[in-house]
Amino acid sequence: MKTLITNLRGQCLFNVSMETQPDGLISLYHGKYRKTELDSFLKGGEIQINAEHPQGALTRILEIIRGAKIHGEVYVAYGAGDIGPLLNFAANQEGVDGIFSCYQEKVVRFPPLQLKISKTRLKIMKLLAQKDLTAIEIGEEVEISRAMVYKHLNGLIEMGMVKRSESMEKYSITKAGMLALI
Structure with missing residues (x-):
């Protein structure tokens, strides 16, 4: 059908x-x-x-x-x-x-488009959906190095899934990021 x-x-x-x-x-x-x-x-x-x-x-x-x-x-x-x-x-x-x-x-x-989000980035997004976190807190939760945290965060920011707070300390998920998690 x-x-x-x-x-x-x-x-x-x-x-x-x-x-x-x-x-x-x-x-x-x-x-x-x-x-x-x-x-x-x-x-x-x-x-x-x-x-x-x-x-x-x-x-x-x-x-x-x-x-x-x-x-x-x-x-x-x-x-x-x-x-x-x-x-x-x-x-x-x-x-x-x-x-x-x-x-x-x-x-x-x-043509179909694909939103490619790695498992690590998905974990970061799910964490940020619960509360805003610093890069250090994200690294501890996801168990990856600080350098990798920044690499993933920068990629998610470029995709519009995550944003940095005005104080530049914490990261939060955007509305687009919330939609991608559904």
Whole structure:
């Protein structure tokens, strides 16, 4: 079974559906949902994402994708709006079978992107999700040298996953880092 999970509407949704030929369609939305005439030709269900924060919305989207993967191939098509970027991120994180969007009503298929975070960096991020720490504290917790701590922290800072405090003593996880941990 092929499932298309999307927040697209109208002609773009129709075009992506023609390209992917799904057996099932799950339309995600946040806020008010207005079905267009084209949407009514496509059979599927609608799911409202009622989360207050991006982490909650991302968690719900990941649950939906994982649930659909149990039944077969999963394709994701995303557009603008509150949940579009989160849907794209979740699709990449879960390794779906295809990721699509539209540009001027033309279907564009994107290659999957991979967020490469080593086990050590993941440990550091999980620690920082609990509380802000100094480089020395991180080194003691993860059991790596101070030089390696700084190497990993600098890499995580470049990726936007971690930030340094204003006093430059402690490190904390960013909102992007929190999303990557979900």
